[in-house]
Amino acid sequence: MQVILLTHEREATRPTNTGNLAVKLFPNYCQRVMWSRVAPSAELLAKLQQADTALLFPEDDTDDTQVSSEQSMNKIQQLSQREHKFKSLPKTLVILDATWQEARKMLRQSPYLKTAKTFSLTHSPESQFNLRRNQIEGGLCTIECIIELFKLANKQDEAERLNAAFKAFCQ
Secondary structure (H helix, E strand, O other): OEEEEEEOOOOOOOOOOOHHHHHHHOOOOEEEEEOOOOOOOHHHHHHHHOOOEEEEOOOOOOOHHHOOHHHHHHHHHHHHHOOOEOOOOOOEEEEEEOOHHHHHHHHHOOHHHHOOOEEOOOOOOOOOOOOOOOOOOOOOOHHHHHHHHHHHOOOHHHHHHHHHHHHHHHO
């Protein structure tokens, strides 16, 4: 399993960045690529074209009765642009490493992400990340996503080490 953190420029230096923990503890599994709107990484673009690579992307659970027809149309267009969704864990996963607001911007401004194959965590625990405001209900921080991915990949020892580092980080 390989994890690529596509990191927003402001996220890399934030003291609350949890992706740093994974890159430091498991550089053999996790690497960082800086996101650029105008000059995306050629290596990342090539990786996203491979059959065993996907963008970690939450399942869409929006209640359609509470969105406008324009929002519904946008949602349908976004879903139809998806090449396909992985049912099982792909070999390589790209994670948007940013605040939720920045991650939305990254997705909106990156055509290669809009058309990327996707994988979603079907079961997520409640987030324990309390160092930032304006978190999305049901959303996980970067390290929590990686912990869940390690569990899915039967890398329990790695998941436990990351979880311990995350708990210490939050204190």
